[in-house]
Amino acid sequence: MGRESTFADAKIIQLINDNFIPVAADDWYQRRRDDDEGIFFRKVADQGPRKGQGGSTRQGIYAFTASGKLLGYRNHHDVDVMRRFVQDSLKAWEKLPAGERAKDVLNVGDVKKVDANYARTPPKGGLILNVTTRILDRTDDFFCHGTCKFPGGQRAAHDRLWLTADELQALTPRDVKVGQEIAMPAAATYRLARFHLLDNTRGEPPMWTRAQVRTANVALKVEAVNDSAVRVRLTGAFLLSTDADAKAAQRGYDVSLIGDIIYNPATRALTRFDVVALGDHWGAGPYTGGARPGRNPLGVALELANPERAADRVPPQAAREGGNYFRADR
């Protein structure tokens, strides 16, 4: 919603970049976490209309001070409404006493309490891959961006895939020869299938259960080796479906994969992890209605993330599952 309207508006982007410290957060975590981050957020939200009665959502756009004073709240589709909201929030800020707005008046210390049940950080020594998903259409000889009636459903959707340090080590062996096969760890195979080969282009999709992974084949074969680089070809195929009989399944994804992976055999640092999954997807979940009728091409692209970029450190959607995210093969 916000991507298509509020935060695609040039005036709003300029207003935010010139005047605010912008932050984006997942309400699923923020309304639950019992720690400094969650308690502070709820203190701000409680000043507005979304008080989270019964654990309900507090989603929306908030403007507030570093001390926690709410300046404004709005959750609206209309760009004009949201532009006025940002401008009004700025006016409310400017009406505060100069002492409240001055630099370095408030000393915000480091976080002291972190709720381990809801804090999610990338695995130490592991790998983050950016995952992009997009509906496609077939052309006479290839594919093109897909079209659909769902607002924004044609846009690329984002997620991140996390690999553990052990999985990364398994994928980047030191002494390899051309033609050698590298075994993909089972947990990584099923994590990819269950949590990242899905249609998230219209919102939060249901994850595949372990049993709904009907076929999972991934092969990694060394294509070239020299002192500074090992090049690995990835091929694969998955059949994911809500029914054992894929033809009768209400939701499914029948998909092939191809990939090009390059790493340094001495440092085991990856310099490329480009993978594409492409196949026909069908059906929708409770929160992803508006799917195109029938079976249609859906593409998923994976590539190395930049861990220095805050957006690339956003937890995978399926990390809400906690440790189960890493035990996807069970």
Next chain:
Amino acid sequence: MRSVLLASLLLSVPTAHAAEPLKFEQLGKLHTLIKPQADEEKFMQIPWLTSVWDARQQAARAGKPILLWEMDGHPLSCV
């Protein structure tokens, strides 16, 4: 090793998969096609932080207010 052996067993299940295999030559073109295009990522022109606490610290130092985009599902992710 146990997990790799388990994977070998699990991955040998007979396939009902019907999608056409992809050709290596298609990889680059498909990768580019699927990834975000510059004009559809305008929201990323804003340097979003992902921790409200970090935003508090920066806002206090800079003497600026905070703007929080809070959604069910991370705004920079799938929604």
